[in-house]
Amino acid sequence: RAQPGAVASNNAIAMMLAKPPSNFEAAIIGAMAAISALLVLRARRQVCDWSPSAPFHWERKRAAMADLTANDVMVITDFDATITTGDSEQCHDLVGGSRLLSNDFRKDFAPLLDWTTDANIDGVPWWDAAHKLMVKHGMPPRQLIPRLVREAKMVPRPGALELLKSLEQHNVPVLIVSAGLSDVIEEFLRQHGALSENVVICSNRLNYDADVAPKSVTPDPPITSFTKEYAYSSASSFFAEHKHRRAIIQLGDSLSDVDPAKKVPYDHLISIGFLNERPDGRKHGDAFDAVVCGNAGSVHPVADLIEDIVSAKAGVSAAFKRALSRSRDVGGLSRSRSPSMSSSSSSK
Structure with a gap:
């Protein structure tokens, strides 16, 4: 009491x-x-590497796609530092720095690997200079490409191969738009069992004739980090074949990786950006609907999202909810959704 x-x-x-x-x-x-x-x-x-740039905006987009099926969706993705980890060798760097190729070629290519030596090599002229050197020196020989890729420091991003396998199983078309080299990308996917019929690669291709040396590189002008918007015309047959698919899932690590879809008619689009080790995520937060952090940031949350869509499940999966519950404010992500955004990129 x-x-x-x-x-x-x-x-x-x-x-x-x-x-x-x-x-x-x-x-x-x-x-x-x-x-x-x-x-x-x-x-x-x-503790977390995943964040919707604006959760309400993300959930609204996600809810609008709840009734879609595998027949409604296509995926447009970058390759370097997206399908591969952020610290992997990139296509041109892999070729230009390989000790398997001639000393003269590597000596001429070396300035292109050092962006600090000459400011004039940045931008579109970089690709022109790189491709001219490949043709001039006949590098890389066609028969060396499998070994180049096998011995390269090029690693699949965690979950990327599983994602590609899932998309193949659901017959979802994948367009890889890359400023790299088609020959390297195809060989990488082949060696990892991921070069399937639903995958189309829109990139710079080394053209070999009866000889083993490349005689030209197409297209001309090349596909660069600054010209990915023109992928719509370069991959016109892909978009014509899949014009009934009005929902796009877009993946990339550079701000310009959102450009390929700019001219594509669509009803729904969700974009996921890979920040890798960039110190500031604000621009990525503006450009992408969600951001994955870290050089080895996993693709698994993206796979959960796509699995929900292609399986025609309403709402958000438990796995995806768990990923969202660990979401973070990435380096001060903002959501201004400015219509004009920089296309500058440090990755090719």
């Missing part, structure tokens, strides 16, 4: 709790809440 003094004390506490806080007390409470929120965000940054 409570003592009278204890009852009086409890009544006093109850009156204090019932009393509205003063402006000063309210400010203190607000500051403490803000600090708690910042601590939560910091903890999330340390």
Whole structure:
């Protein structure tokens, strides 16, 4: 049984709790809440690599696609640092720096591998210079490409091969739009058992005649990180064949990787960007609907999303919800959705 003094004390506490806080007390409470929120965000940054750029915007897009099936969807994806990890060798770098190729070729190609030596080699002229050197030196010989790829530091991103296998099983067409080299991409996919009939590669191709040396590189002008918007015309037969598919899942690591879909008619589009080790995710947050962090950031959450869509499941999968529950604010992601965004890119 409570003592009278204890009852009086409890009544006093109850009156204090019932009393509205003063402006000063309210400010203190607000500051403490803000600090708690910042601590939560910091903890999330340390444990998670996945984040919708704006959760409400993402869920609204996702809900709009709830009734779609595998017959409604196509996937447009980059290759370097998207299907491969962010720290993998990229197609041109793999060729230009390989010790399997001639010393003269590597000596001439070396300045192109060092972006700090000459500012003029950046941009579209970079690809022109690289391809001219390949033709001039006859590098790489066709028969060496399998070994080049096999010995390269080129690693599939976690979950990427499983994603490609799932898309093959569901007969979802995949267009790889890359500023790299078709020959390298095809060989990489072949060696990993992922070069299936539903995959079309839109990239720069080394043209070999009866000789083993490349005689030209097409298309001309080349596909670069700055001209991916023109993939619509370069891959016109792909889009004509799949014109009934009005939903696009787009994957890439560079801001320009959203460009290939700009001229494609669609009803639904969800884009996922791979930030890799870039220190600031704001631009990626504006360009993509969701961002995956880290050089080896997994494709599994993307696979969960696509699996839901192609399986015609309503709502969001439990696995995807778990990924979202660990979501983080990536380097200060914002959601301005500005219609004009930079196409600059450090990856090819």
